[in-house]
Amino acid sequence: MYDVCIIGGGASGMACAIAAAGMGLKCIIIEKEAKLGRKIYASGNGRCNITNHNFDRAYSKYYNSSFSDYEGFLKRLFIKSSPDKEITDFLFSLGMPTYDIGSYVYPYSLQASSLMWTLTDKIKELKIDALLKTCVEKIDYIDEAYVIKTKKNDIIHASNVVLACGGAGYESLGGSKKGYELAKALDINCTDIRPSLCGLITKDDISILSGVRIRARAFLYDDSKKNNAFKTMYACEEGELQFTDYGISGIMIFNLSGKAGSLISSQKRAYISLDLLPDIKDEIIFDVFKKSNYRRPKAVLNNFLNDKLAGYIVDNIEKDIKASCNDIKYDEQYVKKITEALHSFNIEIKALKDFDNAQVTAGGICLDIINPKDMSITNKNGLYAVGELTDIDGICGGYNLTYAFISGIRAGKGIYDKIKSDKNQRKKTEY
Numbered sequence: 009m010y011d012v013c014i015i016g017g018g019a020s021g022m023a024c025a026i027a028a029a030g031m032g033l034k035c036i037i038i039e040k041e042a043k044l045g046r047k048i049y050a051s052g053n054g055r056c057n058i059t060n061h062n063f064d065r066a067y068s069k070y071y072n073s074s075f076s077d078y079e080g081f082l083k084r085l086f087i088k089s090s091p092d093k094e095i096t097d098f099l100f101s102l103g104m105p106t107y108d109i110g111s112y113v114y115p116y117s118l119q120a121s122s123l124m125w126t127l128t129d130k131i132k133e134l135k136i137d138a139l140l141k142t143c144v145e146k147i148d149y150i151d152e153a154y155v156i157k158t159k160k161n162d163i164i165h166a167s168n169v170v171l172a173c174g175g176a177g178y179e180s181l182g183g184s185k186k187g188y189e190l191a192k193a194l195d196i197n198c199t200d201i202r203p204s205l206c207g208l209i210t211k212d213d214i215s216i217l218s219g220v221r222i223r224a225r226a227f228l229y230d231d232s233k234k235n236n237a238f239k240t241m242y243a244c245e246e247g248e249l250q251f252t253d254y255g256i257s258g259i260m261i262f263n264l265s266g267k268a269g270s271l272i273s274s275q276k277r278a279y280i281s282l283d284l285l286p287d288i289k290d291e292i293i294f295d296v297f298k299k300s301n302y303r304r305p306k307a308v309l310n311n312f313l314n315d316k317l318a319g320y321i322v323d324n325i326e327k328d329i330k331a332s333c334n335d336i337k338y339d340e341q342y343v344k345k346i347t348e349a350l351h352s353f354n355i356e357i358k359a360l361k362d363f364d365n366a367q368v369t370a371g372g373i374c375l376d377i378i379n380p381k382d383m384s385i386t387n388k389n390g391l392y393a394v395g396e397l398t399d400i401d402g403i404c405g406g407y408n409l410t411y412a413f414i415s416g417i418r419a420g421k422g423i424y425d426k427i428k429s430d431k432n433q434r435k436k437t438e439y
């Protein structure tokens with residue numbers, strides 16, 4: 009009989025096993041893939057962005073959830089004011105130094121393999137059993153212990169079970185819906201799930217711009233309007249944007265995808281409004297047009313923007329002018345239309361890319377039934393849920409691994425505390 013059976017050998021499962029076995033508990037990890045931590049190997053383009061020093065207590069800047077008080081949940085989970093320091097201290101205690109690039113934290117070697125080897129060596133040192141290429145199919149609770157059945161018909165007995173099955177994204181890296189199915193079969197409430205950290209499919213076909221990369225500021229709005237302008241802004245990001253054959257992509261768009269997904273799933277229309285020249289004041293644009301004697305607008309705009317995008321904006325403005333039966337005059341009024349289009353290039357979002365293109369899954373096991381102190385599930389003795397399987401998704405920058413590691417550590421320590429307190433209780437009753 010194991011003290012803990014951890015289902016899923018990703019970041020959260022391995023952190024949980026190391027924390028629990030480090031305090032003397034007998035642990036087993038069951039992993040359906042041939043290797044532990046397949047997503048870690050692929051993370052951060054192989055460099056693995058573990059955490060981020062840009063972390064204050066306003067956690068809704070970095071995470072999304074459908075649970076109304078998820079910020080309170082994260083405050084109780086992270087306990088310490090700097091989760092990033094907790095991660096770097098944890099990894100250093102295992103013998104892995106880190107390296108900062110700006111606020112982003114990586115293994116010192118800038119290789120995900122450093123993190124993986126550190127974790128797997130510790131797993132071996134602590135004699136944690138790891139059953140690979142083994143998918144858990146069923147979990148039963150019989151006579152105050154868990155009976156875990158695998159696809160290969162192995163049967164494992166454990167007094168505690170940790171669901172660490174991750175999300176549905178990137179099936180090629182182990183992503184699957186298995187964890188949600190196991191949870192539901194145990195009568196654990198789950199929200200609907202949807203892709204996050206992915207590209208956005210636009211309502212209008214803008215594939216003509218495919219391949220264009222620009223620096224921009226992006227605002228996410230719903231369709232509520234006041235005086236013809238968007239009213240409610242949900243998030244703002246700045247960085248590189250890529251136009252694709254289906255819509256828009258790039259890290260800043262990934263970071264808006266979580267909140268865009270929740271707007272779309274609550275039947276609201278989601279818009280991204282782009283400021284294509286966030287650093288340029290209108291006076292400069294007017295001045296450049298004037299100094300160019302209002303010559304070919306596409307050519308003047310090309311001084312500021314990618315030529316395909318400049319052409320697209322000019323063509324659309326001229327189409328509108330013609331549609332209202334006016335002559336095209338290259339004057340200040342024309343340049344005003346140009347500046348408006350540059351600062352509010354509005355795109356309606358139809359949908360998110362699918363799970364196979366989503367680095368993270370939004371939604372999952374409901375947070376209102378999880379105690380963030382130890383990730384235990386309410387009214388389910390000895391059952392825990394950690395990592396991406398739960399209803400938390402973070403933006404890019406190391407926030408997802410931070411959550412996976414810390415939730416795993418809390419569960420490992422929580423199980424140790426529970427076993428210790430049960431033993432003390434038993435001793436008291438024996439006396």
Ligand SMILES: Cc1cc2nc3c(=O)[nH]c(=O)nc-3n(C[C@H](O)[C@H](O)[C@H](O)COP(=O)(O)OP(=O)(O)OC[C@H]3O[C@@H](n4cnc5c(N)ncnc54)[C@H](O)[C@@H]3O)c2cc1C
Pocket residue numbers: 015016017018019020021038039040041044045046047048050051052053056057058059142143144145172173174175177178181182183184186187366367368394395396397405406407408409410412
């Ligand atoms: C391409 C890519 C790049 C990323 N880059 C970063 C990054 O740089 N920084 C960052 O913070 N985050 C990044 N992420 C996200 C991050 O990797 C995940 O959020 C994190 O790994 C989640 O950890 P987890 O332990 O919850 O789940 P996972 O790492 O997904 O682990 C879950 C494991 O459970 C196994 N499993 C599932 N069901 C069963 C079952 N029934 N039986 C047995 N095993 C099962 C799966 O095979 C999987 O190995 C990236 C994700 C992807 C896809």
